[in-house]
Amino acid sequence: MDDSxxxxxxxxxxxxxxxxxxxxxxxxxxxxxxxxxxxxLAQDLMFERLPPFWMSGAEPGFWxxxxxxxxxLLSRLIFGARIAFVVAFAxxxxxxxxxxxxxxIAGYFGGWADRIISRIVDVWMAFPPVLFAILLVAxxxxxLSSVIIAIAVIDWTRFCRVIRAxxxxxxxxDYVENAxxxxxxxxxxxxxxxxxxxxxxxxxxxxLEMGIAVIVEAILSFVNLSISTDDPTWxxxxxxxxxxxxQAWWVLxxxxxxxxxxxxxxxxxxxxxxxxxxxxxx
Amino acid sequence: MNASACLDISNLSAVLPNGARVxxxxxxxxxxxxxxxxxxxxxxxxxxxxxxxxxxxxxSVRIVEGDMLxxxxxxxxxxxxxxxxxxGARTALIPQDPLTALNPSRRIGPQMTDRLVRxxxxxxxxxxxxxxxxLDEVQIRDPNRVLKCYPxxxxxxxxxxxxxxxxxxxxxxxxxxxxxxxxxDVTVQKQILRLIAQLQREHGTAILFVTHDLGVVAKISQxxxxxxxxxxxxxxxxxxxxxxxxxPYTRALMAATPRYTDPFASLKPxxxxxxxxLAAEIAAADQAWRRPHG
Amino acid sequence: MLLQRFLIRxxxxxxxxxxxxxxxxxxxxxxxxxxxxxxxxxxATDADIARLRALYGLDKTIVEQFFIWLSxxxxxxxxxxxxxxxxxxxxxxxxxxxxxxxxITALLMALAIGGTTAILGARxxxxxxxxxxxxxxxxxxxxxxxxxxxxxxxxxxxxxxxxDISGRVSPQLDLPFxxxxxxxxxxxxxxxxxxxxxxGHMLMPAVALALPLAAIISQLLxxxxxxxxxxxxxxxxxxxxxxxxQVILREALKNAALPTxxxxxVQFTFLIGGTVIVERLFSYEGLGNMAIDAVINRDLxxxxxxxxxxxxxxxxxxxxVDMMYALLNPxxxxx
Numbered sequence: 001m002d003d004s005x006x007x008x009x010x011x012x013x014x015x016x017x018x019x020x021x022x023x024x025x026x027x028x029x030x031x032x033x034x035x036x037x038x039x040x041l042a043q044d045l046m047f048e049r050l051p052p053f054w055m056s057g058a059e060p061g062f063w064x065x066x067x068x069x070x071x072x073l074l075s076r077l078i079f080g081a082r083i084a085f086v087v088a089f090a091x092x093x094x095x096x097x098x099x100x101x102x103x104x105i106a107g108y109f110g111g112w113a114d115r116i117i118s119r120i121v122d123v124w125m126a127f128p129p130v131l132f133a134i135l136l137v138a139x140x141x142x143x144l145s146s147v148i149i150a151i152a153v154i155d156w157t158r159f160c161r162v163i164r165a166x167x168x169x170x171x172x173x174d175y176v177e178n179a180x181x182x183x184x185x186x187x188x189x190x191x192x193x194x195x196x197x198x199x200x201x202x203x204x205x206x207x208l209e210m211g212i213a214v215i216v217e218a219i220l221s222f223v224n225l226s227i228s229t230d231d232p233t234w235x236x237x238x239x240x241x242x243x244x245x246x247q248a249w250w251v252l253x254x255x256x257x258x259x260x261x262x263x264x265x266x267x268x269x270x271x272x273x274x275x276x277x278x279x280x281x282x
Numbered sequence: 283m284n285a286s287a288c289l290d291i292s293n294l295s296a297v298l299p300n301g302a303r304v305x306x307x308x309x310x311x312x313x314x315x316x317x318x319x320x321x322x323x324x325x326x327x328x329x330x331x332x333x334x335x336x337x338x339x340x341x342s343v344r345i346v347e348g349d350m351l352x353x354x355x356x357x358x359x360x361x362x363x364x365x366x367x368x369x370g371a372r373t374a375l376i377p378q379d380p381l382t383a384l385n386p387s388r389r390i391g392p393q394m395t396d397r398l399v400r401x402x403x404x405x406x407x408x409x410x411x412x413x414x415x416x417l418d419e420v421q422i423r424d425p426n427r428v429l430k431c432y433p434x435x436x437x438x439x440x441x442x443x444x445x446x447x448x449x450x451x452x453x454x455x456x457x458x459x460x461x462x463x464x465x466x467d468v469t470v471q472k473q474i475l476r477l478i479a480q481l482q483r484e485h486g487t488a489i490l491f492v493t494h495d496l497g498v499v500a501k502i503s504q505x506x507x508x509x510x511x512x513x514x515x516x517x518x519x520x521x522x523x524x525x526x527x528x529x530p531y532t533r534a535l536m537a538a539t540p541r542y543t544d545p546f547a548s549l550k551p552x553x554x555x556x557x558x559x560l561a562a563e564i565a566a567a568d569q570a571w572r573r574p575h576g
Numbered sequence: 577m578l579l580q581r582f583l584i585r586x587x588x589x590x591x592x593x594x595x596x597x598x599x600x601x602x603x604x605x606x607x608x609x610x611x612x613x614x615x616x617x618x619x620a621t622d623a624d625i626a627r628l629r630a631l632y633g634l635d636k637t638i639v640e641q642f643f644i645w646l647s648x649x650x651x652x653x654x655x656x657x658x659x660x661x662x663x664x665x666x667x668x669x670x671x672x673x674x675x676x677x678x679x680i681t682a683l684l685m686a687l688a689i690g691g692t693t694a695i696l697g698a699r700x701x702x703x704x705x706x707x708x709x710x711x712x713x714x715x716x717x718x719x720x721x722x723x724x725x726x727x728x729x730x731x732x733x734x735x736x737x738x739x740d741i742s743g744r745v746s747p748q749l750d751l752p753f754x755x756x757x758x759x760x761x762x763x764x765x766x767x768x769x770x771x772x773x774x775x776g777h778m779l780m781p782a783v784a785l786a787l788p789l790a791a792i793i794s795q796l797l798x799x800x801x802x803x804x805x806x807x808x809x810x811x812x813x814x815x816x817x818x819x820x821x822q823v824i825l826r827e828a829l830k831n832a833a834l835p836t837x838x839x840x841x842v843q844f845t846f847l848i849g850g851t852v853i854v855e856r857l858f859s860y861e862g863l864g865n866m867a868i869d870a871v872i873n874r875d876l877x878x879x880x881x882x883x884x885x886x887x888x889x890x891x892x893x894x895x896x897v898d899m900m901y902a903l904l905n906p907x908x909x910x911x
Binding site: 119120122123125126127128129130131132134135136138139211212215218219222223225238242245246249252253256259260263264267268 | 588591592593595596599600603604606715717718719720722723726727729730733734735842845846848849850851852853856857864867868871872874879882883886887890891
Binding site for chain 2: 701702806807808809811812813814815816817818819826827830831834904905
C-alpha cells in the first residue's frame with residue numbers, strides 16, 4: 001500500500017520534470033527563428049571555437065560558444081531541435097500505427113494472421129537495427145523523409161510485439177467473452193473492448209519511441225547519412241564535436257547533454273503517463 | 283515468565299505500518315514435549331505468531347513490545363546472526379502448503395539435508411543416514427527414488443511427508459506447524475495428522491500447532507489458545523476447553539464448527555452478537571494501550 | 577520432447593534466415609546508385625560497364641540474382657567484395673572475432689553488474705540502497721549505448737584520459753597472434769601485457785554496450801527475486817538458519833533467473849546490434865565498423881554477407897537461450 005503511494009508520488013514529479021523539458025525544447029524548436037540569438041549557419045572564422053560564456057575568451061551573444069567554423073552553438077542546438085522533433089513525432093507515429101495495428105490483429109485473431117505477422121517480426125528482429133537504418137537511408141537517399149521512413153520501417157516491431165502480447169491477454173478476459181455472447185462482431189470487440197485497454201501501453205511506447213527516434217536520427221547524422229542539407233542536427237553537431245574534442249569540448253558536451261535530457265524525458269514521460277492512466281496500476 | 287518452558291511468549295504486540303495492531307499483548311507458552319494448539323479464524327493472527335517466533339515476519343509487520351524466550355534465550359536480545367543460528371538449530375517449520383514449500387528446481391535429497399550439513403555441520407553421510415531413517419518413519423518406502431526426485435514429481439501428501447521428515451530430522455526442540463493439513467485432500471489429512479502425532483510422541487518434540495479447525499485441535503493437542511483479532515481470548519487444557527468453554531467467542535466458534543464426524547454439517551458463520559461484543563472490547567483495550575505507547 | 581522442440585526451432589530459424597536474405601536482397605537492389613559506376617576509372621566505355629555488370633551478375637533479373645547468390649551462400653560462397661575486391665566470407669571472418677570479443681566482454685560485464693545490483697537490491701529491499709539502485713538502473717536503461725559511448729569518451733578519454741578511445745590495439749605493438757581472437761589468445765598465451773592493452777581499448781566500448789543491458793538484468797532479476805523471496809520454500813530456508821544472502825544465492829537465484837534468462841537472449845542480440853555504432857564511435861576494427869563502410873561504398877555482396885552473418889548470430893543466440901531454458905527448467909526437462 002505504502003509503496004504504491006510513494007511510486008505514484010514519484011511518477012508525478014517525473015511526469016512534470018520530463019514534460020517540462022520536452023515542452024521547453026518543443027517551444028524552442030517552434031519559435032527557433034525568434035529565440036535563437038544568432039543565425040545557425042553564419043560562419044565567422046574570427047569567432048571560431050569560442051568557449052561558453054563563463055570562460056575567459058567568450059564573446060557576448062555566443063552563450064554556449066562556437067564550433068570550428070565560428071557558428072553559434074546555442075542557435076544550432078535550437079534549430080537542431082526542429083529536425084529532432086519532426087523526426088520524433090512523424091517516425092514514432094508511423095511506427096506506432098503500423099506496429100499497433102499488426103499487433104492487435106495478430107493478438108486478437110490469432111491463427112494464420114498471428115503466424116504470418118510473428119514470422120515477419122522474427123525476420124525483422126534478426127537485423128541489427130542500426131545497420132538496417134543506415135542501409136535504408138543509404139538506399140532511399142539522404143533527407144528528412146528517408147530518415148522518418150527508415151525509423152518507422154525498423155521500429156514498428158517494438159509496438160507489434162508488446163501490443164500483440166497484451167491483446168492476447170485481454171482477448172482471454174471474461175468481458176471479451178461476454179461481448180461475443182452478446183453478439184458483437186469480432187472487429188467491433190477488438191476496437192471497443194480490447195483497444196482501450198492497451199492504449200496506456202501504446203502511449204508509453206509512443207513516448208519511448210520518440211526518444212529512440214531522436215537517437216537514431218542522431219546516429220544517422222553521426223555517420224553522415226541523415227539530412228544532407230546544411231540544416232543543423234544534434235547528431236551532426238555531435239559528429240563535429242567528436243572530431244574537435246580536444247580543442248573544443250563544448251561542441252560535444254552541450255548537444256550530448258541536450259540529447260540525454262531529451263531521451264530521458266521521453267522515456268520518463270511515457271512511463272509517468274502510463275502509471276497515471278493505467279487503471280490497473282492506479 | 284516460565285524459565286523451564288520450551289517457548290515462552292509474553293505480552294507480544296505487533297503493528298502494521300498504518301499503526302493498526304495485529305497482535306494484542308499475546309502471551310502463551312509451550313512446555314517441552316507438549317502440543318499447544320493455536321486456533322482462530324483466518325486473519326486472527328495465528329500464523330503471524332508462528333512467524334514471529336521463527337523470525338520470518340514480513341518486513342511490514344513491526345513488533346512493538348513483548349518477549350519471546352526460546353528455551354530461556356531471549357530472541358529479541360540476540361544479534362540477527364546468532365538468532366538465525368539458534369532458530370535454525372532448535373526449531374523447525376512444517377508449512378501449510380507442501381506444493382510451494384519445496385524449491386521446484388532442487389532435488390528432494392539436498393533440500394532435506396542442507397540444514398544438517400550446512401547449518402549444523404554434519405557430514406554428508408551422517409545426514410543421509412539420518413534422512414533415510416526419518417523417511418522410513420514417515421512411511422516412505424522408496425527413499426532412493428524420492429531423494430532423487432524434483433518436487434513436482436511427488437504428490438501433495440508425499441511432499442508433506444518429506445517436509446515432516448525434514449522438520450524432525452535435526453531433532454528440534456520446537457516445531458511450528460502452520461496449518462499443515464489444510465491444503466491436502468481430506469483422506470490424506472487424517473494420515474498426515476496421525477503421522478505428526480506419532481512422530482511428536484516418539485521424538486518428544488514440542489509443537490506450536492496453528493489451525494482453524496477445532497476437530498484437529500481435539501485430536502492432536504494437550505493445550506489450546508483461542509485467538510481472536512490478534513488477542514488470546516481463552517486458554518485451557520484441550521479436554522477442559524471442549525468440556526466447558528468459558529469465553530463466549532469460544533462457544534460461538536464451537537457452535538459454528540461442524541462436528542468432525544458429520545460430513546453433511548455445513549459451516550455456519552460465528553454468531554454476530556458475540557463478535558460485536560468482542561469488537562467493542564478490543565477497541566476499548568486498544569484505546570487504553572495507545573495511551574502509554576503514544 | 578526436447579529434440580522435437582529443437583527441430584522446430586531449427587526449422588523456424590531457417591525460415592527466418594531465408595526471410596532476412598530476401599529482405600536485404602530486395603532492399604539493396606532498389607538502391608538508386610550504381611555500385612559499378614564507382615569502380616570504374618573515368619572514361620570507361622559502355623562495353624566496360626556491361627562486362628563488369630556481367631562479372632558481378634548484375635545484368636540478370638533480381639530473382640535470378642537472388643538464387644545465384646543463395647546457391648553460393650549455401651555452398652559457403654558469399655561472393656566478392658566490390659570495394660575491397662576480396663572474398664566476402666574471408667573479410668567477415670577476419671572481423672567477426674573482434675566484434676564477438678567485444679560483445680562477450682560486454683555481456684559478462686552486464687551480467688556481473690546487473691546480477692550484483694539485483695542481489696544487493698533484493699537483499700536490501702525497501703531501503704535507501706534499493707531506491708538508489710532503482711534510480712541508477714532507470715537512468716542506465718533510458719540512455720542508449722551510443723550516448724553512453726560519448727559520455728565515456730568525454731569522461732575517460734578527454735577529461736581524465738586514462739583509456740584509449742580509438743582502435744582495438746596500440747598500433748606499435750608486435751602481435752604474435754595466429755587467430756583474430758586477440759583478447760582470448762593473449763590470455764591463452766599468458767601475454768598479459770597485450771591483454772592489458774587490448775582491454776584498455778575494449779573497456780569503454782564494452783561498458784557503453786553493457787550499461788543498458790546491466791540495467792535491464794538488474795531490474796528484471798531484482799523483481800523476480802523479490803517475488804521468489806516471499807514464497808514458502810524461501811521462508812522455510814530462513815527458518816532452517818540460512819542468512820538472507822545464502823537464501824538468495826541458494827534458493828531464490830536459480831528460479832528467479834529463469835525468466836531473466838529468456839530476456840537476456842533477446843537483449844544480447846540488441847547488444848550485438850549496438851556494436852555497429854559503438855565500434856564506429858571508438859574506431860574499433862570490428863564487423864559493424866566494416867558494415868558501415870560497406871553501406872557507404874555500396875558494396876552489395878559485402879553488405880549481404882555481413883547482414884546474414886549478424887542474422888545467423890542472432891538466431892543462434894535465441895536458439896541457445898531457448899535450449900538452456902528447457903534444460904534448466906526441471907518441469908520441462910521431465911515433463
